Amino acid sequence: MIDSLQSVIAQTGPQLKLRWLTPEPRTPRPLRGEDPERAGQSLIGSLNCIHPNRLQVIGLPEQVYLSALGSTAYKETVDKLFAERPAAVVFTDGIEPEADFRARAESTQTPLLGSPFGDQELINHLRYFLTHALAERKTIHGVFIEVLGMGVLLIGDPAVGKSELALDLITRGHRIVADDAPRFARIAPEVIEGTCPETLRDFLEVRGLGILNIRAMFGEGAILRVKTLNLIIDLQPLGPPQLDCIDRLAGSLSAMNILGVAVPRITMPVAPGRNLAILVEAAVRHQILRIRGYDAGVDFIDRQARAISMDRPDPPAPRA
Template sequence: MKKQVYVNIFLETGLRVDPRITLIAGESGLSKEIKISEMNRPGLALAGFYDFFAYDRIQIFGLGEAAYMKQLPPEQKRNVYEKFFSYDILCCIFTHSERPDELFCKMADENGVSVFVTERKTTNFVGLLTHLLYNLFAPAISVHATLVEVFGIGIMLMGKSGVGKSECALELLERGHKLVADDVVEIKKVDEVLLVGNRTDILKHYMEIRGLGIINVQDIFGIRSVRNKKRIELVASLEEWDDTKEYERLGLDENTYPILDIKLPLITVPVRPGRNIPVIIEAAALNQHLKKLGINSAQQLDERLKNLMEKKNG
């Protein structure tokens, strides 16, 4: 699922890249597509060195570039700008509220290149933009699952339709935990080791409960019961109890579930009438906290036993 991103992303309020950014020229350039999630400082190009000029990236004009442009004599300025705009520039962003001169804006208009100005400092803005672009271009998939936050741990409940994912989430909400997404989780790989699950815009915090229909979780349980996104740290696979299958009894071996090449810890929870699944999920979340601190209950018990045996033998 590849998302197309256009230059007008800087003006979309919903994304809030930077509320302090304004468009000052080149409105017709807003429809250009951003294909590369990287930036370029055009200082060298302005000074006349155009080898390796990455014109198809977002051009960031900092204090240095702005000062260089200001000191150029008028006749030379035209040449510099003409050469610069002879490339198919993606867009230009000036930081530190440094507005470019009228000639630059006029030529940007003529060439259909959007020019923005932000109040932010260069480093600050670049950091912000890097994060946003990485997020936008991050590999993503949509998964049939329910994502909840239990004691601060993002747990993805998976399993066939009708196994009780939503009912489990409902009970967890009742116990004060949070719902991120029901039934459809959009997962983004925002880092080599980090998966973040999002709700979809349309489904928001609605969920379907068999027998009740569609309910609005935020209206029923209040604002503290919902989250828009959450890092996924554990996958709990709910499945109908199968007498022939061996379920985990020790917890010494860690099973994993791969999503976008990242292996997440997996627990398989067999469901049977009368089994309190939400309590198991809560315990799994707390156990996950312990594991993060390097404490493994199964190993602890095993070591106690081994110590005891050594004493008896010795």
């Protein structure tokens, strides 16, 4: 699990050529601060003493700025930097810290790191890595599949037919991401990304057939490693009273909260004789139109209103 400075360096160090400028800490150094009030602070960024980052990066612009400070201002800036107890200070562009800076880091037990990469290039790489590695995650029972370019999560009670429907969609050219336990992560304020646990990758369980290897049966093009979640389809065996409660114009569109993001959800009745694969494709196409700003239900209501207004007789002329 990526939760310490040492684990980040172990995974990204070879690619970014990161090296320890001070001895590597013997105990794991947490990436997130222990102060609850700073739980939302930025993990990495250029030197900032007002809104301090957990990983403070000093590149050529910051080095020029520090060098131009007078002795008093320099001391105050460095004092402020180390008083915030960053997880580490990273020097980029091959910069070597001054002796007094190194001594101050060692006295406060703050690790120093160095890299020949430019500051913005290193920040961009590490920010992308940390965003995915530390994202809030949740596992949901269902089948996650890509349909017409959209990530669709099929949910419902056990034995309702999720895997059979997924298999039908795969034979129609769509791609599966994960069966049974897709793992979702919030990688941006409104973006949920789904992946498959390594042990379950490529496999689909279909009752009566057992475990199927989709990659071996349908080829590489039937598998997708990661996809953004766009739509949830809830398969439900509904009876006549429940079907009568569904709005016949707007359908069963609602929302499901996943990791703080409202994801569109459609409740799809399951009944003998219904071609669910075609209905899922239609639901995805309908949702794509909604995203583009078109709603067939609203269009139908407007058309009926125009027809009624055209058939309405003209009001009588006012008397002279």
